[in-house]
Amino acid sequence: MTDAKTMFEKIWRRHVVVDRDDGYTLLYVDRHLMHDGSATGFALLRSRGLKLRRPDRGFATPDHFVLSDSRSVADIPDPNHRSLVEQIRTNAAATGVTLFDLGDERQGIAHVVGPEQGVTQPGLTMVCGDSHTSTHGALGALAFGIGSSEVAHVMATQCLWQRKPKAMRINVEGTLQAGVTAKDVILAIIARIGTAGAVGHVIEYAGSAIRGLSIEGRLTLCNMSIEAGAKAGMVAPDDTTIAYVKGRPFAPKDAEWDKAVAFWRTVPSDAGAVFDREVTLDGNAIVPMLTWGTSPEDALPITGRVPEPSAAADDVRKASLKRSVDYMGLVPGMPLEEVAVDRVFIGSCTNSRIEDLRAAAKVAAGRKVVIPAWVVAGSGLVKRQAEAEGLDKVFREAGFEWREPGCSMCVGMNGDTGKPGQRIASTSNRNFIGRQGPGVRTHLVSPAMAVAAAVTGHFTDVRKLMG
């Protein structure tokens, strides 16, 4: 036996407030992100007459219900939705949490804003009433989504009752090919282990291909951990992480910076740490991916074909494949590159950061879209940066719409939905039935692959469009 510990174990231990004999732990929460959907949590807190314990640990920004073509709350047509966006303002003012409001350039999707502002840091525990909180693990934090009752619990106590999950390591070794991104890596991982593949586990992504990813890429990777069923996903903090955090508004400064860095260096898993499960993938072999069906595990290389339900191993699987193929309006055996696309969405907490937009613009440059295509930056700051680099011009000249930051078509809560039967190439994270509107067919892809579909009108191996 050794006492080598995993990164997860170290962060967990550091945040134990109480360990009960029955296996439950009261875990301290360092950072609580809030969004317009957190209104329920605030209401629950108020209904019990409780105060927010640590407003200094709370950071709020409206994202789900904000419009992508206006920055005015008054323009939100649905009164319930408008009220949710208004409530984040009144709740933040009443409790003292930091707010990045509509109209403030720092507003955006909570999971884009957190890292961008330096709120997300290595070694911390973070929660948010949103399943994609796993995103923040990219910087070496233990971050996971919770429901609105637990949101209220964290507001009241800054803690959560948790049973310790298991630790899993997914190693991706090698060098990614040109045109292959973090999105393709995570889709390849989910295709391999399944959407229930990591239930009950916290994933640590490791290996040379992961270490080679930028922070943006790691955020994309960790974002979709939940799609593999994991409680959280994380990447060990390294020089890339530290360089990313440095100088951000909520990052430590001066002497505190040195102290923080010294701590962050202790966060990664010790050599010889034992994981409950290990999975290894060959990064060299990953090619651009897309989902064909209605679950994120329905991911295939772009070089593949629509599956044949009749070839499935058992009846349940056969029925579920058939249901997916039917919903998606596909023909079994058809090459994926021949599937025509109606619309393209580039955005969401998975793929709306500056690097995503740069990768998309690179493919879009000098080409024209043949179907409606949107680009929705993840935050006002990403949007400004992209405009400073002239990316908005590239997109506009190619025929893309350049819209205002928020969740937008990822979930369509703000009204940005597709039409029944439409086929959308989307850089988001969920291809569930009706996710982008009733009857809409969603295919998950990387930003570069989304552009390839936009300019050709069908799914296309982006490597063919790269010079």
Add this chain to the structure above:
Amino acid sequence: MEPFTKITAVAVPIDQPNVDTDQIIPARFLGSPRPDQVKGFFRDVRLDPNGQPKEGVTLNNPVYAGAKIIVANNNFACGSSRESAVTVMYDNGYRAFIAPSFGDIFFNNCFQNGVVPVRLPAERAARLRALLHASPGAQVSVDLAAQTVTSPDGEIDRFEIDSFRKDCLLKGLDEVSLTLGYEADIARFEQRQKGELSWL
């Protein structure tokens, strides 16, 4: 929270694995107050775009009116953290879910609302679903104190549940009140952290 002890009720079988919370309640219902969300319950699974019941959908079978239990497949209620996935089922009468595995956040959300997620081995859950298909409208019992599920044919399965969660459910205990009892521990933790992670 209402305590949960034991229920005997009609159970609905759902065979499909990986039922996501977007199916249980589509996103377009989430911006509305809870009473208005009730009709979002499996809305697009049950009804066509004109609001007419779709054919061949188990949940539309009138024998399941009054059902309180769902027997599902792997990874039930995965996906979004929306607690409305639990409350919409609660408000439609459901109190217990039986499946081989659950979406993690949904699983936790159940305990916050006084409903029980029961994990049974895949083959036992499949057997139970088959029995329910064979005699639609049959009843199942979930006894939390005894930690058992009784199938329509009388076979009894024992299930595991954390004693912490079980206790809270049986007593209808609310976690916030429980946690506030640990105030001194939380304050002590914060004091220590202030020294260690002083930049936070």
